[in-house]
Amino acid sequence: MNAPATLRPPGRLASIHDAITRFGFYCSGACLAAIVLSYCYEVVSRYFFAAPTTWASSLVSYLLCYTVFLAMPELTRDRIHIFISIVLDQMPVRAATLLQHGAYVIAALACLAAAWFCSEATWTQYVRGISTVNEWPAPKWLLSIAIPYGFLSTAIYFGRLAFDGQPYQSPEGI
Known part of the structure; x- marks a missing residue:
């Protein structure tokens, strides 16, 4: 099977965006590694030394957010996001292309709305000084x-x- 087609950047700004995204993806991987290491440390500490940590659970939940949202743009850039193609695969290429590109516009608008809503919530957390409520508090x-x-x-x-x-190309053909 061929490697997934990546999005070709149209210019310098897109290239910068791609570089930031790739860096975020690597940071996501580092967060995942830290999650695995902290869980392993917690298991050893708890069951072999009877000394559970107070920070591992909080760290894992904090890093999980970064892991998901730093990886998401790279998965979309490489077109390996979740994509159900059964309907498009049955259509002529031109119609499938139009429908797929229309779906991308809708997805872009949905993500923009989510970004706006989440940025307002994040700003409110910052302004109000809201912290997490667990054994290892952090600014939300x-x-x-x-x-x-x-x-x-x-x-x-x-x-x-x-x-x-x-033009539309089935994920199976990529």
């Missing part, structure tokens, strides 16, 4: 900031996909 905005970034960056990629001029 520091955790939430990844959410509007992920949605905004993903919205930009869906917009780029919608107007890239590429």
Whole structure:
């Protein structure tokens, strides 16, 4: 099977966006590694030394947010986001292309709306000084900031996909 087709950047701004996205994806991987290491440490600490940590559970939940929302734009850029193609695969290429690009526009608008809503919530958390309520409190905005970034960056990629001029190609053929 061929590697998935990646979105071709139309210019310098898109190249910068792609570089930021790739960096975020690597950070997402680092967060995932930290989650695995902290859980392993917690298991060893708890069951072999009878000394459970007070921070591992909080760290995992904090990093999980970053893991998801830093990876999301890269998955969209590489067109490996979740995509159910059964209807498009049965259509002529021109009609499938129009429908797919229309779906990308709708996805971009939905992600923009989510980014707007989440950025307002994050700003409110910052202004009000809201912290998490667990054994390892942290300012909520520091955790939430990844959410509007992920949605905004993903919205930009869906917009780029919608107007890239590429004809529909089934994910099986990519």
